[in-house]
Amino acid sequence: MRSAFAAVRKFVADLLLWSFFVGGLAASAGAGAVIDDSTQKNLATAVGTVVALLAGSRLAKKPKIKAFLGRPGTLWFLFLFNGAAAAAMYVTMDGIKGILAAAMMGLVSLGAAGGLVAERRKRRAIVSGAA
Incomplete structure (x- = not known):
């Protein structure tokens, strides 16, 4: 307490x-x-x-x-939304600001993709260990 x-x-x-x-x-x-x-x-x-x-x-x-950000649904949303936002920023914004903004959003998208891959590997290890 x-x-x-x-x-x-x-x-x-x-x-x-x-x-x-x-x-x-x-x-x-x-x-x-x-x-x-x-x-x-x-x-x-x-x-x-x-x-x-x-x-x-x-x-x-x-x-x-941390628990919310680790859920697969949240990771998929972050991956898809930030990837689409990065592509849109790269196409619509001019100069270095557009490139930097697209790169930062792309990094967030890649981070979410890394979380998805890590979660899939963890689930696969649990399933193969139980079998």
Whole structure:
């Protein structure tokens, strides 16, 4: 049984982590609508992306989220959606931003494909071990 202090501390830590994640996403996606200067806009986008990436990677290690991300249905969705998004970004966006965006989405898609392959190998090892 956890103490009340530990429960409050965990709640505040989770709230801050989710706030940084959402704030980073908002900064990376919405910087162009608020800031006029190109250099500041690029800086806000880059910092927001890094903050969201760091907070998101910490969130992905939480047991409930890790279990959700490991389900085959979730992995198939991530593989197909991010693969299609990568292809669309490569075709529709110009310059280095399009190439980088497509590459990042492609990496997420390949990561999900790796999870699917690992899950299939694990199931195959369990079935062959039981037979």
